[in-house]
Amino acid sequence: MCMRGNAALDLTMPTITVAPHSGYCFGVKRAVEKAEGLLNAGTKIATLGPVIHNPQMVKRLAGLGAVVIDSPQDAPPGYTVLIRAHGVGKHVYDELERLGIPYADATCPDVRRVHTIAAEQSAMGKVILIAGERTHPEVIGTIGHISGEWHCFSSLAELGEIAEKHSLSRQKSCVLLAQTTFNASEWKKCRDFAKNVYTNLTVFDTICNATILRQNEAARLARESDVMVVVGGKDSSNTVKLAQVCRGHCRTFHIEGPESLSGIRLEGAQRIGVTAGASTPAFIIKEVHKIMSDVLNHPEEESFEEMLDSSFKTIHTGERVKATVTNVGPNEIAVEVGTKQSGYIPMNEFTDDPNAKLSELVAVGDELELLVQRVNDVEGTAMLSKKRLDAMAGFEKVMAAADTEEILEGVVVEIVKGGLLALTSGVRVFIPASQATVARGQELEPMLRQKVSFRILEVNRQRRRAVGSIRAALREQNRALEAKFWEAAAVGNIYNGAVKSLTSYGAFVDLGGVDGMVHISELSWSRVKHPSDVLAIGDIVEVYIKDIDPEKKKISLGYKKTEDNPWEVLRSKYAAGDTAAVEIVSLTPFGAFARLIPGVDGLIHVSQISTERVEKPGDVLKTGQEVDVLITGIDYEKKRVSLSIRALLEAQNANRETENAEDTDGGLVYEAAPPEVGEAPDQEEPAGEDV
Numbered sequence: 001m002c003m004r005g006n007a008a009l010d011l012t013m014p015t016i017t018v019a020p021h022s023g024y025c026f027g028v029k030r031a032v033e034k035a036e037g038l039l040n041a042g043t044k045i046a047t048l049g050p051v052i053h054n055p056q057m058v059k060r061l062a063g064l065g066a067v068v069i070d071s072p073q074d075a076p077p078g079y080t081v082l083i084r085a086h087g088v089g090k091h092v093y094d095e096l097e098r099l100g101i102p103y104a105d106a107t108c109p110d111v112r113r114v115h116t117i118a119a120e121q122s123a124m125g126k127v128i129l130i131a132g133e134r135t136h137p138e139v140i141g142t143i144g145h146i147s148g149e150w151h152c153f154s155s156l157a158e159l160g161e162i163a164e165k166h167s168l169s170r171q172k173s174c175v176l177l178a179q180t181t182f183n184a185s186e187w188k189k190c191r192d193f194a195k196n197v198y199t200n201l202t203v204f205d206t207i208c209n210a211t212i213l214r215q216n217e218a219a220r221l222a223r224e225s226d227v228m229v230v231v232g233g234k235d236s237s238n239t240v241k242l243a244q245v246c247r248g249h250c251r252t253f254h255i256e257g258p259e260s261l262s263g264i265r266l267e268g269a270q271r272i273g274v275t276a277g278a279s280t281p282a283f284i285i286k287e288v289h290k291i292m293s294d295v296l297n298h299p300e301e302e303s304f305e306e307m308l309d310s311s312f313k314t315i316h317t318g319e320r321v322k323a324t325v326t327n328v329g330p331n332e333i334a335v336e337v338g339t340k341q342s343g344y345i346p347m348n349e350f351t352d353d354p355n356a357k358l359s360e361l362v363a364v365g366d367e368l369e370l371l372v373q374r375v376n377d378v379e380g381t382a383m384l385s386k387k388r389l390d391a392m393a394g395f396e397k398v399m400a401a402a403d404t405e406e407i408l409e410g411v412v413v414e415i416v417k418g419g420l421l422a423l424t425s426g427v428r429v430f431i432p433a434s435q436a437t438v439a440r441g442q443e444l445e446p447m448l449r450q451k452v453s454f455r456i457l458e459v460n461r462q463r464r465r466a467v468g469s470i471r472a473a474l475r476e477q478n479r480a481l482e483a484k485f486w487e488a489a490a491v492g493n494i495y496n497g498a499v500k501s502l503t504s505y506g507a508f509v510d511l512g513g514v515d516g517m518v519h520i521s522e523l524s525w526s527r528v529k530h531p532s533d534v535l536a537i538g539d540i541v542e543v544y545i546k547d548i549d550p551e552k553k554k555i556s557l558g559y560k561k562t563e564d565n566p567w568e569v570l571r572s573k574y575a576a577g578d579t580a581a582v583e584i585v586s587l588t589p590f591g592a593f594a595r596l597i598p599g600v601d602g603l604i605h606v607s608q609i610s611t612e613r614v615e616k617p618g619d620v621l622k623t624g625q626e627v628d629v630l631i632t633g634i635d636y637e638k639k640r641v642s643l644s645i646r647a648l649l650e651a652q653n654a655n656r657e658t659e660n661a662e663d664t665d666g667g668l669v670y671e672a673a674p675p676e677v678g679e680a681p682d683q684e685e686p687a688g689e690d691v
């Protein structure tokens, strides 16, 4: 049997010949592809009338979510209106614009040409004569572009009536054009008649090439056949015309698809021809041919009905199917689904990981459960997805988590307007900005690709959308951490925590679910004007619990360390009787304060500044000056240090005198009395600075 072209005649077996130009014409193919493209891109479409005159294809598009409407006003909100290949009148475009409805225009370019001619010629005042079906959508669209007088006829007889009835118009400038799918031989008759009757006539041959070719082929095949089977919608004007053409030559059956085959009789037919209208999908023609071939070649085995039953095992978009892997390529997996379609899974429908190697994930012979994503009956393929089926299972999990309040984990995959999207078990959960961070107004960008925990707040089962909250999950996690903290909290416990905030009176440190406060006086051994002099938000600090009040949930923290206490440092470095180089830091009427070590200043009483009498410390010393002193006393309890320049000088003088005496006595050595180290001067007045 040949599918296309003529086969050599076999006298024992009937032949079936399919006309080469059967099925979709260019304009219909373009419109169907446009509709499928929009639907697959997630655009909701409403078609102004069925996209094509084929019930199976209309059903298939409806399965993908397309709705059919009669006028722009019927378009549901959020839908894009698709203008089909037949085109529409000018007022429809105007209405779409007025209502602000988005639309996609799939008008066939050949039809658009007719509309343009009609609009331009009528604008010039010419009468438009249309050869076509008055009620056909294409003709209605053409009339919708005419601004003046027009007449429509579907046969030579009707044209004759019009010419008679509107005899005055015959003297006017007239234009003759045709519906693109008008019967070619009838057109010739009408054209010849019009040329004779209308005195000022311009003819535009607007029957499209696809139609002419199809009708010529059908006529030739019908002449050579005993029976013609014309496949296509009963509403399809061009299919009806094909059947008319064929009936002129042999017994002809017009069927919509293989399901109508059981109603036809092929007995005695040796040569069977098949043709199909411009809106008949290839898979229907293929199916008709296959069933006819099988029945005619094996009449004893199966009837049309039985063949039909088995051939209609098909799959549909959205269906779950079991499939066996037959081949694993680098970017695609081929599967057998047990139907007439060849199944395949593109890599991005199998995994989210663009670097994954499919051969490491799946092997030939593996059984997979998959979701039918798209069925292309023209090509006989079905695109399947594992990822989406997983996502469906994931959505069940998300819905369950909404009920059980389970905390889910996911990864932030996108920052979107108003929040972010987190992916969990293949489901994208929207997290509003107000629920994405602990504090409002925090930047979301740093969260991209980060792992997050969240609780599901809301699920829309129909729209398969879920809303989550990271903040709610954090609150819950904090509550658990808080309870754990209080179980173990005790004075003296040491923690490493992050500084969360600073106030004028101290720093708040996160201890893990609970905040404690370090009072400003606890931040340093030195005087501190503001906590920010010592700490910054985000610093990780080691703190210890100084005091806790579990009732009021208050925790006082200590931050200063004993080893940093300057009085301890002093104890390790100096003792009374030591000398030291110090810097004068302030002057008072009763003496000068000098810095011994950071955090400890000692007093040089005015009487201890010099061996001479000093009226005022400022007469001898100035701040910033470095002097050598003798540490004459350290009182750790009162935190006071007494220093003396005078005692040091006297000791030095005494030493010198001793040395001089040694020289004078010819080398005799006397044991020198120790220099008298002055007691710490009375520091009733401001004492050494407490730190």
Ligand code: F3S
Binding pocket: 025, 026, 027, 028, 085, 108, 109, 110, 111, 180, 181, 208, 209, 210, 211, 238, 278
């Ligand atoms: Fe266009 Fe001709 Fe088809 S006009 S829609 S290509 S029949």
